[in-house]
Amino acid sequence: MATATATMTSKGQVTIPKAIREALGIHEKSRLMFVIEGDSARMVPIGGRTLMELAGSLPVQEPWPGMAAAREAYRQELAEDFVRGDS
Secondary structure: OOOOOOOOOOOOOOOOHHHHHHHOOOOOOOOOOEEEEEOOEEEOOOOOHHHHHHHHOOOOOOOOOOOOHHHHHHHHHHHHHHHHOOO
């Protein structure tokens, strides 16, 4: 297992050490996904992966309610925004 350390800048930027970039095959413009796991984070390169390959990579907080329920929740949110004057 490759390990390395890095320091975060005041702007929240971190340079990924060369050994880690090479081990993961990441380069400039590579897309990365960060997943929180308890008190740590995992970085996963996502470049070139299909949506199906990424399925299940994030924990599910609640079951999918179905399209009808999702549409109704969206309509409700739009209505609340309209009443508040946010739209």
